[in-house]
Amino acid sequence: MKDNKIHIYRTRTKILLSFFVCILTLVIVRFFYLQIIQGNELRELREQNINAFEYIYPKRGRIISRDGTVLAEDRKVFSLAIDIEQKPSEQSINKLADLFSEKIIVEDLRLKVGNSIRFRRTEIVINKLTQEDLAKYLVSGADITGFSVIEGYERQYNSHPSIFHVLGHMGYINNSDVKYFSPRISEYNSKLWSKVGKSGLERVYEQKLQGEHGKRFFQRNARGDRRVVTDISPFREGEDLSISIDFEAQKLAYELMDERKGSVVVIDLQDFSIPVAISTPSISANDLRDISSSQYQDLLNDPARPLFNRAFMGLYPPASTIKPLLTIFALNNGYTNWDETIFDDGFFRFEEEERIFNAWREGGHGLTDLEKALVESSNPFFMNLSIRYEKNLFVEFLKSSSFGSKLCEDCYPHQFSPLIDDNWKYKNFGKELYKGDFINLGVGQGYMLTTPLHLSLISGILAKKGKYELPYLVAKKQNKLSVIEDITDEDWNKLQSSLIDVIYSPNGTGYRINAGELKLAGKSGTAQVVDINSREEYDEVRVNPLLRDHAIFIGYAPYDDPRYSIAVIVENGESGGRVAGPIAKKVLEELLNDF
Amino acid sequence: MIFNLRNSIILFSLMTIILMGSLTIYSVTSIDINYFLRFLLINIFVILLVVLLFNQINLNRIFSFGWLLFLFNILLVLSVEVFGKEINGSKRWLDFGFLSLQPSEFMKITFALFAIQYLRFYSFKFSKFRTIFLLLVLFLSAIPIIAQPDLGTGLVYIFLGLMFLFICGMHRVYFTAIGIFGALLSPLIYSFGLTSYQKGRIISWFSSDQTLSEKWNILQSEISIGSGGFSGEGFLNSKQNEFNFLPEADTDFIFSIYAEQFGFIGVFLILIMLGCFIVMTTLLTMTEKRLTSDLSPYYIGTYCTLVIGFSFLLNILMVSGMIPVVGLPLPFFTKGGSSLLCFSIMLGLIFTSRGFLK
CATH class of the missing domain: 3.30.1390 (Ribosomal Protein L30; Chain: A,)
Structure with missing residues (x-):
């Protein structure tokens, strides 16, 4: 009995002991697995526990005007x-x-x-x-x-509203921003930036302006506190951006617009930079920063469209201001010469369709040659020319004058003047271009639309006798010299002297500008907002300010050694010579007096 | 006790465990070396005091108070409901100002003492009635512990109690029956008998969802252990502890900090020491030449040795993520009066039982 009990006791103790040794072995195996096999992985996890970092935000680069004014900076x-x-x-x-x-x-x-x-x-x-x-x-x-x-x-921006459209603004990053920047900035990490450039130079030069984040490494405990800074990686502040805008002239141009809608764009013909580009009305860039979403909606719904950059985006019929450019085309292809005359009786009869096109002056200009047609702006003369234009040559010419292509790499947002060809008309009207269309196109009406930037460039083309580069605000990207179809020097001189006569001849449409010693050459235009078939209708239209014609002026100065070209558009301003011209004069005076 | 080679090995391994435990406690809780010395001295003092005290008392006298001690212990456990302080949503501790005790810790000893007294009276003959009576006492006395709620301690108490009855020679049919019964009943207990806190602990062990805080504790524990690598980060160099990533680093999860500091070598060493101590002690008790007719000292000695061994392993299994987190102390490592006192008493019983035999 006793032996039996001892036997049971010993047997069972042995069982328990074996069990103990088994578990002991299991534990050793487990720790071998955790410490030797998984050791490095788990240690890595521990380092992730303890070591953390935060970003050091770089200061965004400043934007500085040509005359040294700081237009935007991080404060x-x-x-x-x-x-x-x-x-x-x-x-x-x-x-x-x-x-x-x-x-x-x-x-x-x-x-x-x-x-x-x-x-x-x-x-x-x-x-x-x-x-x-x-x-x-x-x-x-x-x-x-x-x-x-x-x-x-x-x-912090310079609060003058003239500069808003060029600078653009910053805003909280969203998906479309990520989509925009990803292909443009290498290794773009959208998560690092809460605010990015939404428009203007802030957007185009985002990468240059933003700089690079630094990292501050620190150790933290499980609650996230007790920070011991262990290392700081270098960070780079954003680069400053020097832009071609002449802030004094820019402000002056804005104020001269006197709250009318429109745009002024000046191109420096030495290097084709843009010293003035304004769009009115505008707002102060700081206002947009602190705005509430309902106020933002109000701005978007404002009929005057203060957020819309007319300088690079606005499409206007160039009207008579396209005539000098088309003169080059007509002379080069032999459609006319300086000796051809027609009798301008105030309208043009298009025989094929038995349509009558009214010109702006009642009774017309009488016997008119090319020079007089330019100086006094005869529509019938150019309409008479344009029915001779050959479609393919015309389209080629427009192409070489930068219709249908991007004009400026760092203007954002940017719209190009549409290239009016068969494709374009087919897309928009389901038909091909036909002869009648050219009558309107030939006087810069109808389908023809240009941006103020493009008009300024056209003016530059006239000033530089057909040689031009693409304009820019900051970076000069190997600008390639373009040459539009060349005409003889004699023809150029005659064309340019006609443009001088526009301003200085008493018959000229720009005589009232009183350009004086500025040595201005140019061409005025008046773009119809609505199609008008009779004079009675025209008087009716004048009553409604929003239906009044747009006043347009393009020009360059000084005419003997052109330095600046300009385009001015005053929406519903009615007279290019009287309304848009004086603005151009004062802006150019301001720019030329700097030197 | 005679200081022969075998006894020296037992003492040496025990002292190593106690020393390492004190060092680890020191590295977790304080940077002051006096704290370590104080802790080590308290540890050794308590252990020696209890062992010497037990040596002076006739073991038979202790056994004769078995049922009284057991009853007193149950009353203490119940009084926790009234006077106890609450930690983590459960009341387990009695606060005596200088010392807070967890009475449920002592149940595994007092039950054994009670069972010894009861069984010795009947010369360890397990009749059907006595067996069922003892099992009932065991299960019923576990209820106040589980109700605290402290499922872990309660379950461990039941397992250890069964282990004691196993050593004492209870018929194996009952173990089979309890096993089958328990397996069938466990889903019901899970659904109706557990609080959400307890369910959370069990769920976290089975689910892979790392956001659950229990799972996070285990992960952090595994990170500590793994970071130790082969040779460890060195004494006082536990980063998991320094940066507070390991919760309850000075109690339940202290072994993870040990493993981080001393690496696999340290873990291996401590486990070998534990193995030496448990196996040698048990074998020496078991193979005693002069086995008397009263086997109760052998039962209690073997039982206490195995309780220390299994407690150690259960805690380590827990911190290394192999069993659910049940809140078990690590003998001679965990900072806490009850655990130290409890395991000291067990050491006292072990040495006394062997001394008694001589």
């Missing part, structure tokens, strides 16, 4: 935020709310404190502290705990 702003490291006491919360009673509601503050603790994130209490607020906080902030002043950058 340091201070904000009051809830400190993640320490919980604000109830006392501090009340005290802070008292201190900034006009900016803080206690309930909001409590909610933010709660969120900050729950999600362990920095909550901003007051965005952009004023100097006064900052001083107030620093003086009485000693016994307020749990809050801290944090630094950040904010884009």
